Ligand SMILES: CCCCCCC/C=C/C(=O)SCCNC(=O)CCNC(=O)[C@H](O)C(C)(C)COP(=O)(O)OP(=O)(O)OC[C@H]1O[C@@H](n2cnc3c(N)ncnc32)[C@H](O)[C@@H]1OP(=O)(O)O
């Protein structure tokens with residue numbers, strides 16, 4: 001039965017041009033062609049096979065990752081791939097590896113915090129992978145509280161060196177990816193001490209291992225921190241532990257863009273803000289937002305295809321049972337996730353633009369938009385990773401029992417993805433950063449400083465505090481102006497309520513700690529407003545392709561009406577809508593589910609994922625699920641023999657004993 005498309009009827013139902021939607025999803029025709037070409041290249045290369053990955057013991061799994069990463073590098077060189085193509089290739093190889101941190105954090109840290117001279121020295125080595133680096137910030141005792149890090153870098157003017165030292169057990173670096181077994185170098189964050197004074201955290205380039213035999217250098221203790229959550233999953237990564245015993249590095253290995261230490265040991269602060277030390281985190285948080293749409297769309301693609309294949313109940317006169325995708329409850333769980341995948345795609349595109357803009361401004365010594373960029377990257381990283389991790393798990397449940405099989409692809413996807421809620425900033429800690437930014441904005445209202453960008457709506461605070469929704473019938477909820485005002489009024493009112501409550505405390509920090517849960521909710525409301533607004537703005541662009549814009553309008557409506565339904569307590573509680581208007585929103589949401597239904601399979605086809613990338617029997621493009629599940633079961637190592645290892649040792653004596661008892 002090879003070659004039959006079991007989802008062909010579903011595909012025929014599409015009311016839009018799928019090829020044009022693929023381009024919208026990819027961001028441009030160029031991006032589409034690039035992804036299409038590289039994903040097929042990876043899928044057709046046996047060197048990148050994923051076969052049996054979840055069954056391998058850790059050591060073999062890790063060795064296999066080293067093989068794949070090295071093979072990927074070989075192919076990148078052989079095919080003379082550009083930086084953009086190489087990054088795509090690593091993405092489609094789809095296995096967390098030390099290279100993620102080398103390219104994703106070590107190099108960006110040197111670029112962002114190194115002087116021109118330092119970049120000239122280190123970047124060519126890193127680009128050719130003649131050195132391999134990681135980002136060593138977090139310690140056993142401190143992750144979120146970066147200012148609490150304990151590793152020291154003490155300047156020795158006698159030798160013109162820094163002495164890097166781990167003074168306590170809790171100062172051991174703990175977690176950095178690529179550190180445990182591979183990295184030769186690290187950007188290490190340590191307290192800078194000179195002339196007996198502690199100047200706080202700074203980055204230093206430190207060599208950890210010999211470039212000859214890869215042995216740790218004298219004074220360096222380094223290893224892997226141990227097995228993590230899930231089979232396979234993130235265990236392909238060597239998250240590491242690192243201790244220094246008075247390790248000496250030349251002074252010029254301190255990353256000196258933000259501050260410098262002179263030959264005499266004098267500390268000099270540049271005129272750039274100290275927060276630039278945190279710049280690598282801003283960059284990576286922005287990439288994590290784009291990646292959320294990749295991970296969520298992947299899970300949704302699997303769950304949607306399988307929901308169209310799977311049938312349960314409702315057979316009449318011997319006819320077929322109902323496809324589970326036709327149950328309203330399935331749609332109510334699945335379609336908002338499909339809509340979220342598209343929403344996160346577009347907000348990710350916008351955030352990339354914002355990041356590029358702030359980077360250009362920083363180069364021109366304009367630091368004015370840095371606080372907003374920090375708040376947006378932190379908040380959207382938190383919002384999108386939380387929703388994506390929850391969404392992947394929901395997709396697993398949407399696939400019933402078969403979703404729990406590793407061959408569905410969902411358990412591994414979840415296990416690889418879920419730490420995104422923690423790394424690059426715990427999601428709650430990041431929301432509180434957004435809340436601080438919002439409270440600062442509210443406190444400055446009336447001071448003459450006009451809020452701009454994503455907080456421009458605060459400039460209309462008087463209107464937003466007293467306006468009421470004018471929705472009278474369900475379809476009024478399709479008017480962008482009605483929706484944007486609803487989300488703005490909710491976010492503004494929640495922030496103002498927090499600010500009013502905060503003002504009742506004599507000590508603002510005590511107040512902030514006491515009201516943290518409310519503040520985090522206000523931050524979520526603000527971030528949801530950003531996602532909704534950016535989706536609506538996207539729809540105001542010229543979008544070619546028959547029916548493409550209409551489908552995006554349906555998805556956008558589902559995204560915001562589902563949020564409105566889920567958080568109706570906020571909208572009702574702040575008095576912007578009535579319960580009747582909330583109920584109309586729900587009516588409209590149901591109507592949109594019906595509009596989306598015939599297009600569901602084509603909307604996930606628009607992600608253009610290869611079966612290799614999805615790595616899921618339930619999500620196969622052709623929908624040929626049952627024969628392939630059956631076939632895969634027989635490939636399990638337990639089925640290599642009829643009689644299991646251990647039978648003679650354990651089960652047989654047990655059975656014999658029971659036989660004896662029965663005879664008695
Ligand atoms: C592509 C790669 C693959 C992905 C693999 C991922 C592997 C994972 C890697 C990692 O996890 S690396 C380690 C990441 N660690 C964190 O994210 C730590 C989280 N903590 C922090 O970011 C910060 O310390 C904090 C919690 C945001 C701030 O703590 P604190 O309250 O102590 O703030 P201060 O340091 O005093 O700063 C105050 C001032 O600075 C502003 N600010 C904070 N962060 C930034 C930033 N990143 N950019 C710009 N500005 C920032 C903050 O808003 C305050 O401003 P004001 O209120 O004073 O105006």
Ligand SMILES: Cc1cc2nc3c(=O)[nH]c(=O)nc-3n(C[C@H](O)[C@H](O)[C@H](O)COP(=O)(O)OP(=O)(O)OC[C@H]3O[C@@H](n4cnc5c(N)ncnc54)[C@H](O)[C@@H]3O)c2cc1C
Pocket residue numbers: 101135136137138141142143144145174175176177234239419422423424425426427428429432516
């Ligand atoms: C898979 C993985 C890869 C990683 N890779 C790297 C890497 O390459 N390099 C690197 O340097 N680090 C890395 N990390 C570390 C990561 O950045 C930290 O774990 C993360 O920043 C969270 O910090 P923490 O572990 O200290 O959490 P904690 O701050 O200890 O969080 C514990 C709990 O306390 C809460 N909490 C903490 N502070 C507050 C507060 N102020 N208010 C309210 N609640 C609070 C949190 O919400 C959380 O619920 C990685 C972590 C993981 C899991």
